[in-house]
Amino acid sequence: MKADPHGVLTGTHFIDGDHACCEGALAAGARFAAGYPITPSTEIVERFAARVPTVGGCFIQMEDELAASIALQGGVWGGAKAFTVTSGPGFSLMMEHIGYAAMTETPCVFVDVQRGGPSTGLPTLPAQADMMQARWGSHGDYEIIALCPNSPQECFDLTIKAFNLAEEFRVPVMFMMDEVVGHMTEKVVIPPADEIEVVPRKHTHKSIEDYLPYGTNGDLVPEMAHAGEGYKFHVTGLTHDERGYPNMTPQTQDKLVRRLQNKIRNAADRICLFEEERLDDADVVVVSYGITSRVAQRGIDAARDRGLKVGKLRLITAWPFPEKKIAEVAAHVKAFVVPELNLGQMVNEVKRAADGKARAYAVSHAGGGVHNPDEILNAIVEASRC
Amino acid sequence: MLNVLNDETVNPVEPFLRSDRMPHIWCPGCGIGTTVNSFARALIDSKIDLESLALVSGIGCTGRVAGYVKLDSFHTTHGRAIPFATGLKLANPKLNVVVYSGDGDLSAIGGNHLIHAARRNIDLKVICVNNLIYAMTGGQTAPTTPGHATTSTNPYGTFEPAFNLPHLVEAAGAVYVARWTTFHVRQLARSISEVFQKKGFSFIEVISPCPTLYQRRNKMGDGLDTMKYYKEKSKVKNGAPTSEVGLTLNGEIAVGKFVDRDRPDYQSMMRAQYVESLGDRYLGDEVETECVCG
Numbered sequence: 123m124k125a126d127p128h129g130v131l132t133g134t135h136f137i138d139g140d141h142a143c144c145e146g147a148l149a150a151g152a153r154f155a156a157g158y159p160i161t162p163s164t165e166i167v168e169r170f171a172a173r174v175p176t177v178g179g180c181f182i183q184m185e186d187e188l189a190a191s192i193a194l195q196g197g198v199w200g201g202a203k204a205f206t207v208t209s210g211p212g213f214s215l216m217m218e219h220i221g222y223a224a225m226t227e228t229p230c231v232f233v234d235v236q237r238g239g240p241s242t243g244l245p246t247l248p249a250q251a252d253m254m255q256a257r258w259g260s261h262g263d264y265e266i267i268a269l270c271p272n273s274p275q276e277c278f279d280l281t282i283k284a285f286n287l288a289e290e291f292r293v294p295v296m297f298m299m300d301e302v303v304g305h306m307t308e309k310v311v312i313p314p315a316d317e318i319e320v321v322p323r324k325h326t327h328k329s330i331e332d333y334l335p336y337g338t339n340g341d342l343v344p345e346m347a348h349a350g351e352g353y354k355f356h357v358t359g360l361t362h363d364e365r366g367y368p369n370m371t372p373q374t375q376d377k378l379v380r381r382l383q384n385k386i387r388n389a390a391d392r393i394c395l396f397e398e399e400r401l402d403d404a405d406v407v408v409v410s411y412g413i414t415s416r417v418a419q420r421g422i423d424a425a426r427d428r429g430l431k432v433g434k435l436r437l438i439t440a441w442p443f444p445e446k447k448i449a450e451v452a453a454h455v456k457a458f459v460v461p462e463l464n465l466g467q468m469v470n471e472v473k474r475a476a477d478g479k480a481r482a483y484a485v486s487h488a489g490g491g492v493h494n495p496d497e498i499l500n501a502i503v504e505a506s507r508c
Numbered sequence: 509m510l511n512v513l514n515d516e517t518v519n520p521v522e523p524f525l526r527s528d529r530m531p532h533i534w535c536p537g538c539g540i541g542t543t544v545n546s547f548a549r550a551l552i553d554s555k556i557d558l559e560s561l562a563l564v565s566g567i568g569c570t571g572r573v574a575g576y577v578k579l580d581s582f583h584t585t586h587g588r589a590i591p592f593a594t595g596l597k598l599a600n601p602k603l604n605v606v607v608y609s610g611d612g613d614l615s616a617i618g619g620n621h622l623i624h625a626a627r628r629n630i631d632l633k634v635i636c637v638n639n640l641i642y643a644m645t646g647g648q649t650a651p652t653t654p655g656h657a658t659t660s661t662n663p664y665g666t667f668e669p670a671f672n673l674p675h676l677v678e679a680a681g682a683v684y685v686a687r688w689t690t691f692h693v694r695q696l697a698r699s700i701s702e703v704f705q706k707k708g709f710s711f712i713e714v715i716s717p718c719p720t721l722y723q724r725r726n727k728m729g730d731g732l733d734t735m736k737y738y739k740e741k742s743k744v745k746n747g748a749p750t751s752e753v754g755l756t757l758n759g760e761i762a763v764g765k766f767v768d769r770d771r772p773d774y775q776s777m778m779r780a781q782y783v784e785s786l787g788d789r790y791l792g793d794e795v796e797t798e799c800v801c802g
Contacts, residue, residue, distance in 0.1 A: 126798075179795055189624075350559060354581075359585060367528075
């Protein structure tokens with residue numbers, strides 16, 4: 123369906139990534155947000171708090187991130203598209219509710235504007251060190267989707283994508299920004315509402331008698347109902363059967379947890395977005411995401427000026443990890459260079475997917491700034507010699 | 509449903525329960541089922557539209573109530589029933605939202621949410637079944653455990669002061685505060701009916717036995733003995749200052765309606781503020797279904 127024009131601020135804007143993310147959420151149909159202030163993410167909900175009363179909906183500032191991350195899910199079951207925004211320490215507090223959203227199949231978006239950690243770390247400075255936490259932070263086996271924008275324009279475009287994926291798969295989507303992308307001001311073009319595709323909630327059309335809250339018909343994503351519609355359904359974080367009733371058997375656990383994984387894994391080809399350049403004749407491919415991809419571009423350009431055969435693979439989807447793409451590329455390149463604002467997270471995924479067919483060089487940075495492009499150039503030069 | 513209500517061979521609360529989930533997990537002599545019975549009778553008495561009613565629980569023995577009532581029901585995470593319910597109510601203001609959970613869930617791990625929801629005066633009806641301990645996990649000390657009671661984590665007797673929940677929620681801003689025991693099934697049903705008429709944060713504490721873990725360890729007998737104990741120790745004190753209704757191990761149990769007052773609820777205040785500031789630009793807080801579902 124097309125976006126609700128009330129939420130779409132059509133035009134050309136000069137805004138930062140945080141504000142663009144808010145506009146993306148409004149364009150995607152988000153009409154409820156619950157948040158707790160934390161640098162460098164707060165501008166997103168500050169803008170939402172100002173905008174949403176004029177669009178129809180509401181924002182509430184909760185007492186902590188635990189509350190924000192579950193209030194938004196109450197909002198979803200009440201019939202809204204909803205999200206919350208945070209950064210490192212708040213993201214840590216939200217982990218239990220990411221698991222709850224995965225288990226109860228609550229479509230929602232968690233925005234994490236990453237800053238340096240661990241602990242309070244560097245509140246105002248960038249990092250990309252929550253990438254593994256986004257994937258594995260809650261207990262148990264589950265799958266999520268994570269997207270990584272590298273510009274304010276993508277903060278707008280991909281926030282809409284994040285909501286759309288959340289609705290299509292009934293899964294919490296992690297929107298993994300970083301402080302630089304969040305606070306960088308650039309041109310953002312917001313198209314007319316009728317040019318924005320929005321995925322509607324997978325709401326059931328079944329009668330109350332026929333509705334099975336967690337029944338699936340082969341596509342692995344159950345149909346949803348909202349509170350107040352007469353379905354009298356039950357939602358629990360306990361292992362549950364198709365009726366949504368708790369069921370403590372290994373068989374029910376196996377069926378449920380595998381379905382929660384497979385609904386994402388089976389669709390990975392569709393979910394995995396990336397930007398590629400000159401992979402055909404490359405000896406070395408730089409794999410990057412978020413702000414680091416823009417710094418890496420300079421290193422790549424400098425390497426090409428020196429005649430090195432360097433390709434670029436920018437991960438837009440971080441999770442599910444595009445392992446098929448990495449495996450394909452690994453078959454005909456010597457090495458990957460993986461710069462990240464962490465001490466080595468996604469590089470290990472690249473190594474896993476490359477499965478020994480190509481080396482992977484980490485270009486690590488503990489956060490607090492971005493790489494010097496020369497570090498990436500040097501890594502490319504070294505990798506080319508291997 | 510009316511036919512069922514007039515049929516004396518059918519338990520009148522059965523239509524409100526998920527019979528296909530019986531038997532329930534609660535122990536013999538546990539008071540939680542008794543409170544659910546009073547809750548169902550309050551639904552009958554208040555003639556509330558069941559489709560508009562959603563019930564939210566946290567984790568623990570009382571947290572299981574959500575699974576047994578035939579309503580839109582949410583069994584959330586430990587301590588977070590109130591913030592989930594807050595989101596539910598804000599996204600759909602037409603819902604009547606009941607939070608049904610235990611003392612540990614609501615006042616320990618969820619204590620911060622309890623006071624802030626009361627402060628904001630979110631229109632929630634909170635039923636707190638207080639069995640004075642953590643029961644599901646084996647009888648550990650709770651913030652409500654009276655001094656000198658024996659628990660699995662205070663085997664020599666508790667020594668930390670307990671919360672007086674009515675006093676806490678009144679101070680935080682609740683508009684309705686009552687306490688009953690599971691002996692007072694009719695009074696409890698009446699209080700629950702009353703809170704469906706209130707707008708704002710309402711709190712009903714129900715003192716309830718855990719014969720398996722609390723009464724046994726404290727040599728207070730079984731479920732029936734506890735009913736006699738509640739009958740003997742309870743004193744109806746409607747309007748009593750909540751500062752004076754704290755519980756002790758063997759002392760009086762003050763019951764009754766302590767607080768019944770009115771102040772604007774969160775959503776009324778929010779709308780008033782937006783209307784004042786934005787005028788016609790304010791589009792309201794109700795989410796349009798077409799915007800979400802197409």
